[in-house]
Amino acid sequence: MTALAELVRRRPPEADPTRKLRVRNVAIAVGLAGVALVTVALVGNILVASGDAAADNLFWTFGLSITGFGTVKLGIALVLTGIIVRLWMRVDAVRAALPRLKADAEPQGDVQYGNIETPYGKGTLTEKAPGLLPPQAMARIMWKPMIVMGPMLVLLGLVLSLATTGADDPDTSQALWAWTQGTLFLGEAMLLSGISFLLGTILAGLREGGGEVQESLGLVVKTLRMPTSAKVFLVFMFTGLMLGIAQFVLYGIAAYVDDPATWFAWLGPLRELSLGILLSGIVLALFTIGTVLGFQHWRIRQIIETGR
Amino acid sequence: MATALARADFKVETSTRSLGYNLPQRMGRLLWFPMFLMALMFFGAGMALGIARANEISDGGAADTIVTLQHVQAGLMFLGFVSVFSAVSFAIARILGQFRAGGGEVQAAAGRTVQTLKMPGTAKVFLMLMLVAMMTIVVASILHFVFAADIENTPASLADAEDRFVVLEGVRRIGTAIFLFAILLGLATIIRVLRFQAVRMRELPDEATTH
Numbered sequence: 001m002t003a004l005a006e007l008v009r010r011r012p013p014e015a016d017p018t019r020k021l022r023v024r025n026v027a028i029a030v031g032l033a034g035v036a037l038v039t040v041a042l043v044g045n046i047l048v049a050s051g052d053a054a055a056d057n058l059f060w061t062f063g064l065s066i067t068g069f070g071t072v073k074l075g076i077a078l079v080l081t082g083i084i085v086r087l088w089m090r091v092d093a094v095r096a097a098l099p100r101l102k103a104d105a106e107p108q109g110d111v112q113y114g115n116i117e118t119p120y121g122k123g124t125l126t127e128k129a130p131g132l133l134p135p136q137a138m139a140r141i142m143w144k145p146m147i148v149m150g151p152m153l154v155l156l157g158l159v160l161s162l163a164t165t166g167a168d169d170p171d172t173s174q175a176l177w178a179w180t181q182g183t184l185f186l187g188e189a190m191l192l193s194g195i196s197f198l199l200g201t202i203l204a205g206l207r208e209g210g211g212e213v214q215e216s217l218g219l220v221v222k223t224l225r226m227p228t229s230a231k232v233f234l235v236f237m238f239t240g241l242m243l244g245i246a247q248f249v250l251y252g253i254a255a256y257v258d259d260p261a262t263w264f265a266w267l268g269p270l271r272e273l274s275l276g277i278l279l280s281g282i283v284l285a286l287f288t289i290g291t292v293l294g295f296q297h298w299r300i301r302q303i304i305e306t307g308r
Numbered sequence: 309m310a311t312a313l314a315r316a317d318f319k320v321e322t323s324t325r326s327l328g329y330n331l332p333q334r335m336g337r338l339l340w341f342p343m344f345l346m347a348l349m350f351f352g353a354g355m356a357l358g359i360a361r362a363n364e365i366s367d368g369g370a371a372d373t374i375v376t377l378q379h380v381q382a383g384l385m386f387l388g389f390v391s392v393f394s395a396v397s398f399a400i401a402r403i404l405g406q407f408r409a410g411g412g413e414v415q416a417a418a419g420r421t422v423q424t425l426k427m428p429g430t431a432k433v434f435l436m437l438m439l440v441a442m443m444t445i446v447v448a449s450i451l452h453f454v455f456a457a458d459i460e461n462t463p464a465s466l467a468d469a470e471d472r473f474v475v476l477e478g479v480r481r482i483g484t485a486i487f488l489f490a491i492l493l494g495l496a497t498i499i500r501v502l503r504f505q506a507v508r509m510r511e512l513p514d515e516a517t518t519h
Contacts, residue, residue, distance in 0.1 A: 017506035018317060024499050031492040038485035045478030049471040058474065065481045072488040079495040086502035093509040100513035101418045262366045269358030272385050276351040279392040283344050286399035290406050297410025301417040 004144045007081040008201070013092040021085060027078035034071030041065040056165050059177065063161025066184040070154035073191040077147050080198040084205055091209035095216055098303060102217065105307030111220055120295035122225045129211025129221050132204050135234055139200025146194030153187030160184075175255040178264075182251025185271040189244025192278040196237045199285035203230065206292045210299070219308060224295045230288045236281030243274035310424065318504050319426040324519055326412025327424045329405040332435055336401025343395035350388030357381040372461040375469045379459070382473070383452030386480050390445040393487040397438050400494040404431070407501045415508070419517035425504045431497040437490035444483030448476050 007023065044061035047053040116125045124130065132140075160180040167173040207223060214221045247270050254263035302308070310321040321327065329337065361377040363369075408424060415422040455472045459465055 017503060017510065020503070021499060024496050027492060028496060031489045035482075035485045035489050038482050042478035042482045045474050049474040061478070065478075065485075068481075068485055069488060072485055072492060076488065076492045076495060079492055079499065082499045083495065083502065086499050086506070089506045090502050090509070093506040097509045097513050259366065262362050265362035265365050266358045269355045269381060269385060272389075273351050273355050276347065276385075276388055276392060279389075279396065280344060280347060280351075283340065283347075283392065283395040283399050286396060286403060287340065290399065290402040293403060293406040294410060297406065297414055300414050304414065304417045 008084045010088040015089060017089045017093060021082045023078055023082040027075040030078060031072045031075035034068045037068030037071060038065050059161050059164040063158040063180060067154050067158045070151055070188060070191055074151055077195055077198060084202055087205045091213060095213045098217060102303050103305060103307035108308055118295060119298055120224060120291055121227055124223050124225060126221045129215045130223050132208060133226055136200055136204035139197040140204055143194050143197035143201055146190050146197055150187050150191035150194055153183055153190060157184030157187055174260050178251045178255035182248040186244055186248040189241055189274055189278060192275060193241045196281055196285060202289060210296055222299055224292055227288050227291055229284045233281045233284035233288060236277050240274050240278030240281060247271040247274055320423040321426060323422045325416050326409055326422060328409050333401050333405030336398035337405060340395050340398035340402060343391045343398060347388050347391035347395060350384050350391060354381055354385035354388055357384060370461060371466055372459050375466055376456045376459050379452045379456035379473060383449040386445050386449045389484060390442055394442060396491055397494060404497060404501060411505055418512050419519055420512050420515050421518050423508060425501060428497050428500050430493045434490050434493040434497060437486055441483045441487035441490055445480055448479045448483060451476055
């Protein structure tokens with residue numbers, strides 16, 4: 001956990017921005033390893049379909065495929081930690097450059113603090129940098145346990161899938177297969193939640209860094225209010241994670257029912273729906289980041305041109 | 309008009325104004341939302357068919373109906389995934405567009421030469437892999453529908469349908485893995501763009517104004 005926290009530690013302001021981050025190349029290598037795992041599973045599927053391998057091999061090919069997806073998602077999480085580090089280096093660069101770039105202007109006399117309109121939506125005008133929003137503070141804490149637990153569950157699911165392949169007793173096989181699916185997809189849901197929390201951490205950094213730069217210049221602080229897309233992102237994220245946990249519990253029940261085929265028929269789409277909803281939330285988080293970046297560039301331009 | 313500039317650390321184009329968004333970024337700004345909506349629709353339809361198939365199994369329905377539903381449901385669900393992955397990719401392109409257009413506007417506002425990063429290699433591979441993965445999953449999903457229409461209630465047809473499902477499952481998964489890797493490369497491009505912005509921002513105060 002400490003090692004993970006170290007990944008996103010803010011570098012000192014004098015840190016050399018030209019230095020490349022090693023985490024980027026590591027993340028690409030991890031992603032490639034994930035694609036390789038899924039390729040091996042594809043070969044297994046083709047062998048089963050052509051009759052060159054027994055049907056029970058499909059259990060481990062399933063486990064290996066989902067482990068491959070989890071590996072690529074872990075790579076994505078690593079890239080996001082690199083983005084967080086780079087964002088802070090950008091904040092330090094803007095903070096260092098703006099005092100020499102901004103127009104000279106007399107201090108503003110009568111400032112009306114409160115709500116404002118910006119080209120990127122509603123914002124606030126304050127004297128000091130506003131603190132983090134509660135979901136952003138939570139995101140900064142929660143991404144770490146999610147990124148640790150997700151891969152652990154996926155690996156456990158892979159082991160269960162291998163055990164299912166070798167199981168002879170039908171009851172044991174049914175139970176192991178149910179737990180395999182539930183565990184793998186709970187791990188995937190946690191990984192996607194970790195990625196969502198990392199995106200929330202990026203939004204936190206943008207808010208905090210933007211406020212810090214404006215305050216350091218002695219200017220009024222303009223901050224974008226939480227956009228609707230960010231609110232809907234939170235709803236999607238929590239719904240997706242809850243469904244991910246629910247499918248795990250339901251697979252636990254399906255492990256011991258008399259008609260597992262019926263249960264598996266609707267639990268399959270349910271587990272995919274949980275990941276689909278989490279991914280939809282990620283789309284909205286990325287959209288929000290784009291909006292906030294647009295606002296930040298607009299505000300930097302305004303400071304350069306008007307000095308206020 | 310933009311001209312190429314040789315820098316030791318980055319490949320850039322120079323101009324007096326922001327170069328704005330490039331074609332993939334304009335597409336990203338336009339298409340992320342339709343893709344997002346389509347994903348939600350396909351996920352809902354896939355879930356509904358999953359429930360319908362479970363009812364068929366529970367009621368002892370015909371084997372060909374159950375296998376047909378399996379193919380159609382998987383096809384719909386993965387059209388949902390291809391839509392949501394596309395939406396993620398377009399949202400990343402939109403972010404890269406904000407850096408390109410916004411970064412240029414900031415340099416122009418400061419009266420300095422506008423330097424814009426040329427499309428990095430990771431961004432080019434991101435676009436290429438995104439298209440490959442999209443085609444792989446879409447073709448696999450369409451084949452699910454084609455094979456579903458071909459199923460009869462005979463042991464041979466049902467066995468064929470089962471084998472086809474197993475192969476298409478593998479193909480869909482490799483398409484998904486490639487799409488996820490493309491997204492990783494898109495995000496890795498953001499790291500490079502952020503590095504360029506931090507370096508460029510620190511250079512600006514010491515440069516002479518040009519306009």
